[in-house]
Amino acid sequence: MATLWAVSDLHVSVAGNEAVLDRLQPQSADDWLLVAGDVAERQTDILSTLALLARRYRQVVWSPGNHELFSVGKDEATGRKKYDALVRGCRELGVLTPEDPYANFHGVRVVPLFTLYDYSLRPTATSLDQAMESAKRKGVMLSDEMFIAPYVDIRGWCWERLSYSVNRVGRLSEPCVLMNHWPLEPALLEVLGAPEMSLWCGTKHTRGWAERYHAQAVVYGHLHTPGVRTIAGVPHYEVSLGYPKQWRDTLEARSWPAPVLEVGHGA
Numbered sequence: 001m002a003t004l005w006a007v008s009d010l011h012v013s014v015a016g017n018e019a020v021l022d023r024l025q026p027q028s029a030d031d032w033l034l035v036a037g038d039v040a041e042r043q044t045d046i047l048s049t050l051a052l053l054a055r056r057y058r059q060v061v062w063s064p065g066n067h068e069l070f071s072v073g074k075d076e077a078t079g080r081k082k083y084d085a086l087v088r089g090c091r092e093l094g095v096l097t098p099e100d101p102y103a104n105f106h107g108v109r110v111v112p113l114f115t116l117y118d119y120s121l122r123p124t125a126t127s128l129d130q131a132m133e134s135a136k137r138k139g140v141m142l143s144d145e146m147f148i149a150p151y152v153d154i155r156g157w158c159w160e161r162l163s164y165s166v167n168r169v170g171r172l173s174e175p176c177v178l179m180n181h182w183p184l185e186p187a188l189l190e191v192l193g194a195p196e197m198s199l200w201c202g203t204k205h206t207r208g209w210a211e212r213y214h215a216q217a218v219v220y221g222h223l224h225t226p227g228v229r230t231i232a233g234v235p236h237y238e239v240s241l242g243y244p245k246q247w248r249d250t251l252e253a254r255s256w257p258a259p260v261l262e263v264g265h266g267a
């Protein structure tokens with residue numbers, strides 16, 4: 001058997017999370033691992049974790065989350081330059097990124113996406129300023145506003161990434177597995193405790209991608225509410241580890257890492 005495993009939101013710089021990496025072990029020499037973002041904030045932590053995983057699995061595939069894009073230290077690149085530096089670091093490790101050709105896992109193309117968010121997931125007839133104001137009043141504000149927004153035009157980058165991704169994924173003729181840190185389907189945000197959080201949770205422009213691009217499965221994270229939800233016949237796997245208070249009592253009982261595809265030898 002060869003299995004395509006998936007995780008996200010390892011947050012290895014949070015006390016207690018690094019030890020969980022011991023659980024990420026292949027069951028066969030042909031197993032792959034998808035890492036759907038939020039490994040850590042600092043470049044050295046992100047790349048050393050991916051290096052560790054790349055030594056264990058036949059192939060590791062990574063998509064960035066918002067935490068990878070944080071500008072947190074004077075010695076770190078910021079904004080787009082930080083993403084470019086991480087892609088270069090991944091290439092040195094043999095880890096695939098959204099900038100590489102889509103690899104073939106037993107006939108299925110593995111597609112790491114990086115589509116970011118554009119604040120479009122807000123109540124209709126509400127301007128972005130109004131939505132931000134309302135979120136602020138309710139005390140809902142992601143750290144992204146401090147650690148990403150000052151360094152890059154997030155909406156402009158998101159729209160560029162959408163165009164880049166559609167151009168590439170639209171050319172695929174085989175079935176695929178899509179991986180993105182942010183959920184592709186707005187309906188998946190119903191699990192959020194505070195609806196204002198949706199502002200930072202993706203874009204309305206990826207709605208329907210799984211069906212349109214013949215995905216066998218979608219892998220995502222970000223919400224820290226792991227589980228599988230099926231939309232239009234396609235399973236969407238939320239594969240986050242999250243923070244210790246979120247996983248401590250539940251990790252043993254759940255299927256983590258998540259086995260997204262399994263194939264027999266010769267398949």
Ligand SMILES: [Fe+2]
Pocket residue numbers: 009011038065222224242
């Ligand atoms: Fe996260």
